[in-house]
Amino acid sequence: KAGVTQTPRYLIKTRGQQVTLSCSPISGHRSVSWYQQTPGQGLQFLFEYFSETQRNKGNFPGRFSGRQFSNSRSEMNVSTLELGDSALYLCASSSPGISGNTIYFGEGSWLTVV
Amino acid sequence: QKEVEQNSGPLSVPEGAIASLNCTYSDRGSQSFFWYRQYSGKSPELIMSIYSNGDKEDGRFTAQLNKASQYVSLLIRDSQPSDSATYLCAVGAWGGNTPLVFGKGTRLSVIA
Numbered sequence: 333k334a335g336v337t338q339t340p341r342y343l344i345k346t347r348g349q350q351v352t353l354s355c356s357p358i359s360g361h362r363s364v365s366w367y368q369q370t371p372g373q374g375l376q377f378l379f380e381y382f383s384e385t386q387r388n389k390g391n392f393p394g395r396f397s398g399r400q401f402s403n404s405r406s407e408m409n410v411s412t413l414e415l416g417d418s419a420l421y422l423c424a425s426s427s428p429g430i431s432g433n434t435i436y437f438g439e440g441s442w443l444t445v446v
Numbered sequence: 447q448k449e450v451e452q453n454s455g456p457l458s459v460p461e462g463a464i465a466s467l468n469c470t471y472s473d474r475g476s477q478s479f480f481w482y483r484q485y486s487g488k489s490p491e492l493i494m495s496i497y498s499n500g501d502k503e504d505g506r507f508t509a510q511l512n513k514a515s516q517y518v519s520l521l522i523r524d525s526q527p528s529d530s531a532t533y534l535c536a537v538g539a540w541g542g543n544t545p546l547v548f549g550k551g552t553r554l555s556v557i558a
Contacts, residue, residue, distance in 0.1 A: 367548075374534075374549070375534065375548040375550075377545040377546075420489075433538050433544075434480065434495055435546060436492060437482075437491070438489060439488070439489050
């Protein structure tokens with residue numbers, strides 16, 4: 333069974349640009365969560381989507397947005413990039429009916445803003 | 447504000463010893479508890495989940511939960527250099543309707 337797949341794995345962007353990250357969850361999982369990980373702040377929750385609806389949202393500015401498609405695939409977008417947005421962005425999927433709230437992470441997308 | 451606290455380490459143990467990692471949490475209503483291992487430059491991978499008070503063993507790993515003390519721990523027996531990583535504690539409610547809250551992790555170093 334394939335795990336959570338994230339693309340792209342590595343990317344470099346310039347301040348002010350925007351970026352879109354993609355996530356394909358484990359087959360059958362309908363919940364997708366996004367986290368930002370930085371050395372100083374650790375893992376911080378961005379948002380969670382379930383059945384194409386945003387179910388939870390973390391404390392991030394509106395520049396961070398996401399969506400989920402009918403096939404459960406998800407994208408997140410960061411607009412007007414700032415240097416502080418450099419981080420590892422992790423997507424995680426879960427299936428509340430099967431695995432409770434256990435989440436499984438993808439390999440992440442390393443974003444560097446210069 | 448729900449918080450999960452871990453000692454950042456590094457925790458250094460000799461090969462073959464028992465490594466003990468600890469975590470406390472602030473939300474008394476928490477029902478689910480997880481340990482993830484993260485190697486440098488990699489994403490977190492699930493090691494253990496525990497939902498009831500007491501011990502849960504899986505191979506060399508034992509998770510211990512004490513809800514009254516709001517405390518969860520991970521013991522690694524016969525520690526190996528390959529266990530050197532950052533261990534993240536995560537806490538949540540049951541049902542998957544709220545996001546997990548993660549600690550900042552404890553860095554473990556197993557010395558050969």
